[in-house]
Amino acid sequence: MKIIRTILVLVMVMATMAQGRIKLVALPERADSIVRLDNPQFTLIEEERVLTLQQGVNKVDFSWKGVNIDVDSIRLSVIDHPDEVKLLNVSYPPNEAALVWEISSNQAREETVRISYLLGGIDRLVTYKAVADKDETQVDLKSYIVLRNFSGEDFDNTQIVLDYGQTFMRDIRHEETKQLQFFKKTEVPITKIWTFDARSMVWDPETVPDQNIGIPVSYRIVNDKKSKLGDNALWDGKTRIYQNDGHDSTIFLGEDNAPMTPVGEKVELKLGNSRDIVVTQRKMDTKDINKIFTKESDYRNRRLVMFDREELITAKIENFKDKTATLTMIQQIPGEWEMLDCNMKYTRKDNNTIEFEVKLPARSADGPAKKELEMKYVIRHIRANQQPRVINR
Amino acid sequence: MKKIIIVLMMLAVPVLAKVDLTTLPARDSVQLTIYNSADITLARESRDLTIREGLNRLQFSWANTLIDPTSLEMMALAHQSDIDVMDLTFPPRVRELGLWNIQSEVSGKTPFEISYFTSGISWRAFYMGTLSENESKMTLQGYVRVTNNSGEDYENAQVRMVVGEINLLDQISMLAQRQYPYGSPMPIPKAFRETETLSRKSNTRSLGMLADGLMMAESAPAMMAKDVMKESLSEYQLYSIEGTETISNGWSKRLPSFKPKDVPVKNLYKYEERMYGPNVIRFLSFKNDKEHELGDSPIPEGVLKVYRNVDAQSHLAYTGQSGFKYIPVGEDVELNLGAVGNVVVEPKLMDYKTDNYRFDGNGNIKGWDEIRTFKVELKNTREIPVKLEIKRNFDSSYWTIKNEGKYGEYEKIDLDTVKYTIELAARAKKEFSYELTTYNGSRMDEFIKANR
Secondary structure, three states, X not given: OOOOEEEEEOOOOOOOOOOOOOOOOOOOOEEEEEEEOOOXXXXXXXXXXXXXXXXXXXXXXXXXXXXXXXXXXOEEEEOOOOOOEEEEEEEOOOOXXXXXXXXXXXXXEEEEEEEEEEEOOEEEEEEEEEEEOOOOOEEEEEEEEEEEEOOOOOEEEEEEEOOOOOOEEEEEOOOXXXXXXXXXXXXXXXXXXXXXXXXXXXXXXXXXXXXXXXXXXXXEEEOOHHHOOOOOOEOOEEEEEEEEOOOOOEEEEEEEEEOOEOOOOEEEEEEEEEOOEEXXXXXXXXXXXXXXXXXXXXXXXXXEEEEEEEEEEEEEEEEOOOOOEEEEEEEEOOOOEEEEEEOOXXXXXXXXXXXXXXXXXXXXXXXXXXXXXXXXXXXXXXXXXXXXXXXXX | OOOOEEEEEEOOOOOOOOOOEOOOOOOOEEEEEEEOOOOOEEEEEEEEEEEOOEEEEEEEEOOOOOEEEEXXXXXXXXXOOOEEEEEEEEOOOOOOEEEEEEEEOOOEEEEEEEEEEEOOEEEEEEEEEEEOOOOOEEEEEEEEEEEEOOOOOEEEEEEEEEEOEEOOOOOXXXXXXXXXXXXXXXXXXXXXXXXXXXXXXXXXXXXXXXXXXXXHHHOOOOOOOOOEEEEEXXXXXXEEEOOOEEEOOOOEEEEEEEEEEEEEOEEEEEEEHHHHOOOEEEEEEEEOOHHHOOOOOOEXXXXXXXXXXXXXXXXXXXXXXXXXXXXXXOOEEEEEEEEEOOEEEEEEEEXXXXXXXXXXXXXXXXXXXXXXXXXXXXXEOOOOOEEEEEEEEOOOOOEEEEEEOOOOOEEEEEOOEEEEEEEEOOOOEEEEEEEEEEEEEHHHHHHHHHOO
16 A cells, blocks of 8 residues: 655645645656665665656645654655755644645756655564584575565565665565565684683582583674675674584574674674583682781670682583583682682683683593683682771781 | 465566466475474475476465474575575565565476474483393483474474574574564554464463373384484584484374493482482482493483383383483483482481680680581491492581591592592491581681691
């Protein structure tokens, strides 16, 4: 159904006669139209129409029904003779979804104008499908636009544009959803990563005997030239990841929401969990040292002002896979702390977060490949109501 | 019931109109890849379509199935550079129907592949173990059970199963039942939402009925000696069943996943108050490795029912069951068979005293030690040897332990737990003692100094 109409209203221009709008038959059809989807929240429609203008001032009526047009977004531009054809003003008739343009022309002519407006109820989603090779070193990446038109308007042979990638000429009906592949890149390199995050994951799997503590596994893709990408930001969207199974078929590995990824940035997409890498983290010791008390002579009245707490943490990492893996291990140490002893190299991510990169060999005939982190640190504890500045260190 | 229907419409000219509707191709082959960690199955079917040069429209409908329309994909298996799958349209006011536009430079019979996710097909692993009379060996049989409640009959399907935990953002069953395949940017009117809830309710009911029918199917299990090929892909295992299977809607099927294996097992008993209370818990322990006749591939999570051979006629007794988690290759397995009374662990506090008092200037106590002596009595009333693991938990990290007797070897588990491992012969008794000293107040500081 066609709900948006442009009606040319011809009014003989006389100073006193402006009351009452007479709609005339001239009802120009849409010429070209564009549905522009580069803004994820708002969809811009641009349509061109040919107006038959008289010499002098013309009134053009633009009205709609059952669609949601943002009135303040409506723009009109003159395409063929912008110097001779001028938009004079815009007025809004009472209680109508409509507006009236006053357009002056220095002579009678057919003039192409472009009408742009934001239309509600029509938008797009972006989705991805990635198929990894058997060795998990690269993916073939396809991206789709999913156009959802619930605007109330049908569009015939309209151009569908995102901001890059392929554009499409299609009919779009009201209440129609259309999926279009807008780019495809083959052999995009990926890095596979395993992550153990001690902040959120169970430390000791033995405490939950009925459950595997899976290690999250992700693919990292960098949006750059080296990765055959890097021309544009990658839109955010649901990404489904498959893998070639070596038998002319694929298996589904998992799905994740890719965030908007600007050029040069990386995106990490979670596939699922590995249960062939097991981390067992335990607190092996904790001791309070360097205690300082208030000076009351009665020991029972003394209050602890500050102390240092030493903690010994071990984390056994076992790789039961028949392939090597690199585990990113994230550890958190709260407050003011100092590392006393650590048998693995780490990088400080922020004041309270350190990160280890643990290279794990494949399992052998004797069993899993094992590595063990041992770190001893001390955390300063100060009683809450004590001002640090009064403490004489 | 065949509910997935494909209609090929051929157009001489690319216009949008109802045109001659010709072919209704049958499914040539179908492959199901079924997951166990989530309700999702990847279905891949191939069909020979007779296409014409120019624009072809293919209508795919799936009423009353549980297909996720957002996963639909179509691909030509031949002439790929000449055949362009242009788009997939979900037309207005029709449910469970998609329309592909295919631009072709060639005409004739062409193989196509259509793949999609469906909900409603599941599989799970389960196991039967039969212990030898002396309980030193267990015959282990593995099974998988595939259940089809998807609404669609899959005949002669290649069945594959994936073991693994995949990351899923949306339930496939939810995606399959949405009013619009990708939802709508507009809020759905209230009246509409209500009817949707209603229809969903009735759907749940019908699924319940299917589950009843399924119980009947189970009483007549189809046993077939088919091979299951196992391989690992990414972080998952893929099990492919030899040949094809027909699994009709509402039915399930039991298939052997591995053949009986004689696995040497240890009868392990554990005692840890923090974990199990004052009970002895029985475990069967073995390892997923060659030494234990296993180790070819990880063992998927499932329930093991354990039986025991009681006589020479192979009569069985039921010992118990244990659910267990996924077991990687090379990992130890401990199957919890529950609390028992025939192996006894009795820790007793035999002595309590305090010592090493420290005083402040006013003569008040500021530090002291507590010394506890425990005796742990162990009794194996069974006629087979057993292994015992006893963990003791303390409520302090300031402790030392002294052991008496010859079973006093312990392993520190964490800051306040130690473990004793003891083997007991059939119908044997043992005991061991330890003296635990905990340090309080200023004795903690002295303890730290002394241990540096």
